[in-house]
Amino acid sequence: MNYFSDINFSKSTILESVLFCLKKIKDNFCKKKVFSNLKYKLKEAENYISHEENSINKLNKLLELFYFHWNFREIEGKYNLSDVLWMDKVLKTCQGTAISLGVILLHFANKLKIPLNPVIFPTQFILRADFLNKKTVLINPFNGDILNHNILELWLKGNISSSAVLYKKYLEISQSKDIFKKILNTLKSALMEENKIFLALKVSNVLLKFYPNDPYEIRDRGLIYSQLECYSLAVKDFSYFIHKCPDDPISEIINLKIKSIKKKIHTIH
Known part of the structure; x- marks a missing residue:
C-alpha cells in the first residue's frame, strides 16, 4: 500500500497532512520533537480557553495565546521563501507567512472545535470563522487582526487592479486538499529558485502521488x-x-x- 494513502483530508488537519509528507522529504525532519511540541501546545491551549463557554470567546482567547503568548509572527529580515514553508521550522521559530501561520492556527482551532476555516483570497491566505448567530469574522493570519470588507477591497485594488471588486466568491471556504497542494507547490517553486533541485524533485514526487x-x-x-x-x-x-x-x-x-x-x-x- 502507498504510504500516502494514510492521509485522510477529512480527518487530518492540513498541518498534520503537510508534516506527514515533510518527514518523507526532509532527511533531518524530527517527527518525535515536532509532534511532541504540538501536543504540548494543544494542552496549553485547552487550559487557556477552558473557562470560555461560547465559540467567539474561545477564538479570541486562542488568538491571544497564539500571537501574544506564543509570539507567532511574520518573519523578519532576509530569508529564503522555503524557510517559512518548512512547517517544522515555522513551529520552532514561530515565524512564517500568512499560509504557514494560518495552517498552524487552523490546527489548534480544529482540535479545540472552534469553527475556523481557510480561504485562498486573491492576495493572500486568510481565515474565516462562522458562528451560530450568523456572524462571520475574517482574520489576517500574519497578526490575528480582524479584517473588514474595506480592507480586503483595498488589498485587491493595491495588488491586482485599481478597478478590482470584492466578490463574494473570494471569501468562500477553500478545501483542505487545495491548501495542502498550494503549500507544497509554493515550497517546490521556492526550492527551485533557491537551486535546491533534489529537494524540489522530492516535493514534486510527493505531489504526483496525490495528482498522478x-x-x-x-x-x-x-x-x-x-x-x-x-x-x-x-x-x-x-x-x-x-x-x-x-x-x-x-x-x-x-x-x-x-x-x-x-x-x-x-x-x-
Missing part, C-alpha cells in the same frame, strides 16, 4: 529534470503536458524547451 495525471505537476517535474540534466525524462514530461494542454499558451514555450533539449542531446552524442 495532473499535466501541470508533470510539467513542473519536467522543469526539475531539465535542471538536473535528465533530458530524456524532461522531454517525456514536457511532451505529456503539450499533449494534454495543447491550447495552453505556455505549451509553445515548453515546445521550444523540447527542441533545445534535443539539440543538447544530439550535441552530446
